[in-house]
Amino acid sequence: MDDREVSPGEGRQAVGVHGVRPTMKDVAEAAGVGFKTVSRVVNGEPGVNAATAQRVRVAIERLGYRRNDSARVLRRGRTASVGLVIEDVADPFYSELTRAVEEVARANGSLVLAGSSAEDPERERELVQTLCARRVDGLIVVPAGTSHEYLLPDLAAGMAVVFVDRPAGDIDTDTILTANALGARAGVEHLIRHGHRRIAFVGDAPQVFTAVERERGYREALAAAGLPADDSLVFMGPPRLTPIRAVLEEMSRLAEPPTAVLTGNSRSTVAVLRSLASVDGGAGGRRRLALVGFDDFELADLLVPGVTVVAQEPRQLGRIAAELLFRRLAGDHGPSQRIELSTRLVARGSGEIPPPVESG
């Protein structure tokens, strides 16, 4: 065998000329075997003589060969990757969900292509289209927008799609949701049970599906208890400190101020906590507002008082969505499913603060 042939990777080191990748053909030449034999060895297919296989492996090592999956994908049609579109990886809710999806993907020999939409429908669409162009086998989407007809061609081509946390706008797909209304309702009922009659709701912007659902649950609970709905106790806006602090200020100046709050997600909860901390001046100051937060968060138990929450299960959401996706990819063509995961009320103190005694 003559090793001096002109081929990448020549020399003693397992390095090629800069920018040149050895191919299966190069390996085949180096090992003095046919092209397809290398393919067999690389993919662990049976029917290769042990000695031949060994020679091939040596050549692979020497040349620093690495299979080009782009070519493989093109030929086989499957990419062994799934796309994930969420709102923001830096948000613990989504990063936990992401981790669960990753875990399931790994178990199924798949990689995750992820991107954050930043709550922007245009960006969501771009991301999804890019992922489709990459021919991901399946897609898990937390939609920011409400129209998803643009997915029809891909659906028709056999791509599996699962929506999580929020439903698709106008197409029929598998959907995994949290029982938002029920959860919010349970939170308000908890406050009512502890004596509250004036309960505020600080939710996310009304474009967000979950925000609206939770508001609905909030109103249902009030109605069921025969309490009046008062729009001056409801705030639907982005979970940022300044507007939330302002609205709490405003509510506190009402003739009948709220004695308790339900928040719509953990960002809102944190914003409310910060507002109260700065107003109450920590421990002292005015009377304490009871608080139940939708969505759990780390350290909720270490705050004083501990923060009572309606806990969701982002990991479950991600796991179940991914498992369903891979079931679809494995050939399950049953009718599309809509699964709702129930919430869990975790009492830690803030939600059990009684209203101040009536004193004018």
Added chain:
Amino acid sequence: MDDREVSPGEGRQAVGVHGVRPTMKDVAEAAGVGFKTVSRVVNGEPGVNAATAQRVRVAIERLGYRRNDSARVLRRGRTASVGLVIEDVADPFYSELTRAVEEVARANGSLVLAGSSAEDPERERELVQTLCARRVDGLIVVPAGTSHEYLLPDLAAGMAVVFVDRPAGDIDTDTILTANALGARAGVEHLIRHGHRRIAFVGDAPQVFTAVERERGYREALAAAGLPADDSLVFMGPPRLTPIRAVLEEMSRLAEPPTAVLTGNSRSTVAVLRSLASVDGGAGGRRRLALVGFDDFELADLLVPGVTVVAQEPRQLGRIAAELLFRRLAGDHGPSQRIELSTRLVARGSGEIPPPVESG
């Protein structure tokens, strides 16, 4: 033009036969133009008659055509994607870093293929190799292992690699780090300045690069202040509640128990906080241990007392790493860089608790 030709996507809807994707050739036939003209339109290349282009666009719409990037990648050599290997997306430190990388990638027209190594060198290697097989243009790695020679062929083939948070084991690459030793040193000096002489260190496992560096900074600070190093005040282990609670128990029973602690990362910090909460019984109980945590975390300011931290900048880490990566991809072949980001001490209360008055 005859629309009744046998081709995918026939019919009124923009959907193909299940599992069949229209190709450029299909679009070309439907539009009655050449193959290459479609390519020009799809890629926005100049030199196409406006009317022709319009006909092509209509055909694309009607067939629900979507470019196959796998084929494109195969031909062009670049994938417009970068790989990211971290320890765990669900950890806020890494999810923030991830978000920053995503942001920069997006600005450079790239997608992020991410995976968590779960602190397992084998898994890290698997992930990296998979990403290399996918021919990501570049790679950002938070290494779990200490040997990275397996990357040599890819490096030689022109793949850009940047290591973040921890250096590579045995190859020469760009590296972005936090000034771990200096940061830890600053934390200990802060405690010394507040009167402490018996300061414990609760760090991560000694396999973790950052843990060792921070321990070094801790010891340097003690030495510089002429304080003795006492191994019974040092714990290096996984940041889980049970072992940490046990070791704090143990330390508190020493003849000269510590009056302050420096923790090695935010998980350790939280574990220490939980241990103290369960031992102190909240506000009352025994005397308070002063605490400085390495790495900031959400709500550190809302706890009582606020938690003093040596803050790192995960976003900066991710941003700078990604920017450097894309600079490399753009052709910057300068010598490999090692950048250290400084930390910032944020005093919030827990680190300013004085030691108890000598009375024992």
Added chain:
DNA sequence: GTGAAAGCGCTAACAA
């Protein structure tokens, strides 16, 4: 302005 031909690196189908 447009199109035909070649080939990216691999796998599937079929010889030998």
Added chain:
DNA sequence: TTGTTAGCGCTTTCAC
């Protein structure tokens, strides 16, 4: 057990 041939769907090159 091994090798040969034909594409996967696109971009590149070059001819019209």
